[in-house]
Each structure stands twice: as C-alpha cells, then as structure tokens.
Amino acid sequence: MYHRPQRLSSFGIFTALVVLFPHTGSTQTDEQDALARTALTLSARQISVSYDSTLRANDPAHRPVLDAASGEGSEIHLGRLEGHRALKLGPLGPESGDDPPPSGPDHELWLVRNGSAWVLDARPILNEDEDNGAAVQIPLQHLVRPDDMSPTPLVTLLPSGDDHGELSLLWGEHSWHADFQFVELTRTPPPERTSNVGPATSLTPDSDTSARWRGARLGTRNETVVATPTGETIQVLFHKELGTDHRDFAALESTADGEIVELSGGAALRLRSEVSLRFGDTLIPTDNLAPNFPGSYALWLKAVDDGWRLVFNHEADSWGTQHDPAFDAAEIDLTHDYVGTTTERPLQVYLVPRRPGEVSLVIHWGQHTWTAAFTIDGE
Numbered sequence: 001m002y003h004r005p006q007r008l009s010s011f012g013i014f015t016a017l018v019v020l021f022p023h024t025g026s027t028q029t030d031e032q033d034a035l036a037r038t039a040l041t042l043s044a045r046q047i048s049v050s051y052d053s054t055l056r057a058n059d060p061a062h063r064p065v066l067d068a069a070s071g072e073g074s075e076i077h078l079g080r081l082e083g084h085r086a087l088k089l090g091p092l093g094p095e096s097g098d099d100p101p102p103s104g105p106d107h108e109l110w111l112v113r114n115g116s117a118w119v120l121d122a123r124p125i126l127n128e129d130e131d132n133g134a135a136v137q138i139p140l141q142h143l144v145r146p147d148d149m150s151p152t153p154l155v156t157l158l159p160s161g162d163d164h165g166e167l168s169l170l171w172g173e174h175s176w177h178a179d180f181q182f183v184e185l186t187r188t189p190p191p192e193r194t195s196n197v198g199p200a201t202s203l204t205p206d207s208d209t210s211a212r213w214r215g216a217r218l219g220t221r222n223e224t225v226v227a228t229p230t231g232e233t234i235q236v237l238f239h240k241e242l243g244t245d246h247r248d249f250a251a252l253e254s255t256a257d258g259e260i261v262e263l264s265g266g267a268a269l270r271l272r273s274e275v276s277l278r279f280g281d282t283l284i285p286t287d288n289l290a291p292n293f294p295g296s297y298a299l300w301l302k303a304v305d306d307g308w309r310l311v312f313n314h315e316a317d318s319w320g321t322q323h324d325p326a327f328d329a330a331e332i333d334l335t336h337d338y339v340g341t342t343t344e345r346p347l348q349v350y351l352v353p354r355r356p357g358e359v360s361l362v363i364h365w366g367q368h369t370w371t372a373a374f375t376i377d378g379e
Contacts, residue, residue, distance in 0.1 A: 035079060040157040040165060040350070041223040043240060045086055045182045049155050049167065051079030051109070057151050057172035065113045066172045074113040078153060078169075081107045081122060089167065089180040090138035092122050096183040107136075111169075111176075118142055118176060140169075140176040149173050159222065159348045162240045221267065224350040226359065228376060232274035234351055234359070236299075239266025239320070242347040244366040248320075249347075252301075252365065260311065261301040263320025269299035269349055269363075270316055276377035277359075279332040283377060288314055288329065297329065299349075301363070301370065308334045308370055310361075334363075334370040343367055 036053035039046055055076065057066055064074035085104040087093050094101055107122035118140045124133035154170040157180075164181035221237045228234075242248060248263050255261055273295045277284040286295040296316035300323050302309045314327040345364055352360040354373070363370040 036155070037227065038155055038157050039225055040159060041218060042159060042165065042182060043162050043222070044218040045084035045163075047081075047083040047087055047089075047157055047165075047167075047180060049079060049081055049109070049157065051153055051155050052077070053152055055153055055171075057149075065111060065118075066174065075121065076111045078109045078111050078120075079155075080125070081105055081109050084182060086182040086185050087180060088183045089122075090120075090136070090178055092136045092138055094183060094185060096185075098183075098185060100185045100188065112137070118174075120178065138178055140178055143175040143177075144173055145170070145175045146173045148175070156352065159224075159350060161346060162222065221270075222348075226351050226353050228275055228357075233272075234275065234277070235272045236349050236351055236361070237267075237270040237272075238347060238349040239263065240346070242266055242365075244344050244346070249366055252368070255301075255303040257303050257305060259303055260323045261303070262323070263347075266320050266347075268313075268318045268320050268323070271295070271297045271299055271312070272316070277374045278377045279330075279372055279374045282330050282332050284312055284330060284374075285377075289316070298323075301334075302331065308336045310334050310370070310372055332372055334372050337369045337371075339367045339369075341367070 035050045037048065037050045039048040055062065055078075062076055065076050081089070083089075083093075083104045085094070085101045087104055088095070089105070092105055092107070105122070106125045108125060110121040110123065112119050112121045120138040120140060121135055122138055123135045126133055148170065149172060150170050152171070156168050157165055158168060159165045164179065167178045167180055169176045220239060222240050223235065223237050225233055225235045242263065242265055246265055248261075248265050252261050271284075273284070273286065276286050276295065284295060284297065287293055288295050288297070298313040298316050298318045300311040300313060302311050309331045311323075311331050312329045313323065314329055315322070315324060318324075343366055345366055347363075347365045349361070349363045352362055354360055357376045359374055359376075361372045361374065
C-alpha cells in the first residue's frame with residue numbers, strides 16, 4: 001500500500017496541549033472575563049471546561065503546587081467543569097447502565113497537590129436549596145516537560161473517538177492528563193401514546209429555529225468551538241462514525257495527485273467563523289455567502305505532489321462526494337504526519353488555539369495527522 005510521504009513545516013508535529021482564547025461576553029462579570037473556555041461535543045453530548053487564564057506559574061502563591069519539592073495539601077482554583085449527564089471523568093459521573101442522573105456535572109475544579117501526585121478536586125456547585133455535595137478527586141497522569149513550558153494554564157479537550165477523549169492541562173513544566181468518556185445510560189421508555197395526534201407546536205414563520213437546526217446537525221456530526229477575546233466564535237463540524245474500517249479511509253490511502261478526498265459516508269467538513277482567518281498569506285474572509293454573515297466553507301483534503309493541501313469551498317453544506325471546483329475559494333499547504341503503527345482513530349477535526357490570536361486546525365484519521373496554523377485577521 002502506498003503512503004504519501006509526510007510533509008513537514010516549521011509548525012512541527014501537532015501537540016495536544018494548548019491555550020484557549022479568554023472567553024468573554026457582554027453579560028459576563030469582570031471576574032468571568034479572565035476565564036478561557038474549551039468545549040467539545042461528541043455524539044450530541046458536550047464537555048466544557050472554563051479556567052482562569054490569568055494564573056501565572058511564577059506567582060509565589062502557586063509555587064507550593066507547582067514546585068517539585070513542595071509537600072502535600074496545596075491547591076489552586078482553576079475553574080469550572082460542566083457536561084452532559086452521561087459524562088464520566090475518573091470517579092466523577094455515572095457508570096454504564098446506571099439510571100440517568102437528573103443533570104450533568106457542574107463542578108468547580110481545583111488542582112491539588114498530594115505529595116508526589118496531583119488530582120483535580122471537583123466540588124459541586126449547588127443551589128441554595130440543595131444539600132452539600134461530596135467533592136470527587138480525579139486522578140491525573142503526570143509528565144515533566146521542560147521543553148514545552150507554559151507560564152499560564154493551557155487546557156484542551158482532545159477527541160479520540162465518538163464517545164471518549166482526553167482532558168489535558170499544561171502549566172509550567174508540568175503536563176497532566178485524564179481520560180473521559182460518555183457512557184451508555186439506562187434508557188427511560190417514552191410514555192405510551194393514546195392517540196395519533198402529535199404534540200402541538202408554537203412555531204410561527206418568525207420563530208428562531210437555530211436551536212433545532214443545531215440539534216439536527218449534532219445528531220450526525222461532532223463539533224469543536226473556540227471563541228476570540230471579544231466573543232466571536234470559530235466552529236468546525238465533522239461527521240462522526242467514519243472509522244478506519246470505512247471504505248472512505250481505504251480510498252484515502254490511494255488518493256492520486258491532484259485528487260480530492262471524498263467522503264461517501266458523511267458531509268464535507270464545515271468551517272464557520274465570525275472572524276476572518278489568515279493562513280500564511282491566504283485570507284479566508286467572512287461575508288463569503290452574504291454581507292454581515294459569518295464565513296462558511298466546506299473543507300476538502302487534496303493530494304498534491306508529495307504532500308497535501310486544504311481546499312476551502314463556498315458550498316459549505318455539500319455532501320462529501322459533491323465537491324465542485326467552480327466554487328473553490330482558496331487552497332493552503334498542510335503539514336502531514338504519518339505514524340506507521342496501527343491506530344483506529346476515526347476522522348476527527350478540531351481547533352487548537354496556541355496563544356491569543358493564533359490557532360491550529362488539526363485533522364486526524366487513523367495514522368494520518370494534518371495541521372495548518374492560522375491567525376485571527378487584524379489581531
């Protein structure tokens with residue numbers, strides 16, 4: 001089987017530990033303005049982490065947690081974890097087959113030093129009429145990475161399948177990891193219908209149906225979203241359940257030069273951005289479909305010479321076999337990394353902010369990883 005040689009660039013091989021943009025909005029308080037946020041939706045179930053992006057590794061108050069010589073019992077408040085009620089993160093959340101809990105996790109997160117180990121201490125956020133809930137300590141895998149130090153916390157949620165992934169935290173010379181999954185819960189049977197008349201609807205011609213549109217999209221696709229400091233979003237939707245056993249992956253392995261990778265089993269990758277993006281010298285603007293409307297593009301992988309390119313196409317809602325070159329807007333070079341060992345990673349696409357105003361777009365599928373860096377135009 002022929003494998004296209006990897007094409008390297010100065011961006012190097014993708015690293016999974018990244019900082020997200022500070023998340024702000026018009027209804028937030030000054031304290032909330034300091035929070036960064038990352039969210040990932042897999043099979044219509046979301047995990048979201050907000051965290052304090054102003055914490056500094058060289059702050060003396062934080063050294064008892066970060067210094068290797070420090071002792072047990074030190075802690076730092078990081079932020080907040082929210083998620084679907086099927087979310088399982090270490091001992092936090094239900095077991096497979098349990099009755100569905102009334103709601104998903106909503107916990108404050110503290111990074112706690114326990115001797116030579118660290119945990120995330122998840123403390124439930126309760127309403128005034130609720131009893132005190134018990135905190136849950138989430139074990140963390142730890143590595144020292146002096147070559148990849150970050151002065152501020154960097155949190156990301158990495159998908160590794162359609163129902164599981166990894167929460168990663170990089171801070172100072174430390175790297176921590178914890179796996180998460182969305183478990184299968186006991187299904188509650190629907191009430192028996194007593195007539196053939198469906199429920200009434202309150203929709204009118206002027207009703208906002210965006211929530212229904214989003215719900216329908218997330219029935220077949222996964223989603224990753226990041227936000228700029230002023231609240232604009234950049235979003236990528238990608239079809240789920242396209243594994244390495246799918247015929248589309250077999251076709252990928254033999255893509256000829258100049259050909260587009262088609263997806264017979266799903267829609268084309270879809271980018272939606274409320275800000276213009278710049279990939280090197282190539283500008284991907286907003287308003288490509290209508291004035292004062294977010295930039296909306298289909299993304300297509302294209303084999304070129306000994307490497308790969310990413311094609312942006314104005315037909316954002318195309319099926320994965322309906323690429324029309326007449327509507328191509330731009331092409332950019334991709335960094336390609338091929339890992340020879342067998343891996344069953346399904347098609348996954350996500351946005352990885354590296355620092356304010358700079359992001360990496362990452363596509364991985366089986367042994368292949370493609371990466372492209374871009375900046376927010378004007379920042």
